[in-house]
Amino acid sequence: MADLSHGSADAPAHHQLTGIDNRKLGMWVFLSSEFLFFGALINNYLLFKGRDFGPGTLYPVELYDIPFTSISSFVLLMSSLTMVLAHSALARGDQDQTKTWLFATALLGTIFVSGQFFEFGEFILHGLKLNINPAASAFYMLTGFHGLHVVLGVLMLLVLAFKSMRTGGLSEAEGLNVELVGLYWHFVDIIWIVIFVLVYLIQ
């Protein structure tokens, strides 16, 4: 696979003191810092999930629909495959496949977020409001912020895909953008891998 992190002669110059494009290095540092962000939210949920907030109150764990969340998790996992296939196609110079896989990734991300909206809607209909107890607040904060990250990822994917459609293909310089969006997308996926087990499966 071609290395998309080193621009061509006509691409804008970026310092590479470390031998790595600074934008790519910046993305990895950003993702590394995101561990602390999501770690705090997961930590917050784990602190409150086992606590007793009095009789009659509702807890997220009572409403989990594991088969539904498992399918959502599978969808997000497969979006990582379509993302890496988009990156791989671009490295081979196959613009059509790049476009197709970028749209497929955005579609799978949209399906995941729609599932999350559906889940939130079901929970609220059952009475699990955001402020009913700290466990519910922590659950909505964690999964909501993750969903927001997915929405941002979908928007970035759509920008790249439509740009590719409009211009007939992505340039080598824009290839790095695909790689950076891909890194972000895979990170969102690995955070869900952790959330799925710690929040949904280990009760």
Added chain:
Amino acid sequence: MAGGAHHHPQPRQYVSIAIVLAVLTAAEVALFYLEDGVDAIGQSLTVPALLILSALKFYLVVAMFMHLRFEKRLLSRFFTSGAILACGLYLITLAALGAVVLF
């Protein structure tokens, strides 16, 4: 992806990795449902097994899909240091607040 661009997996290998990830997810869900049907020893093994499966999936995505395995060591250091720092910090917090028992 300096230093190892030609080592990147081919599309067919990416599909194989995705199949492994799907199987691991199915195993996680199966463990969740099997937990009720096993004895106390079996139940005590469920949580470590789920954590191991999740760690495997995490590693596969980071190493193969994010290509960290083929990247310069500096990036691995940044990424793993962030992950270790977060895990350490929050494990200590959870232990200090009594949510988990470390020792």
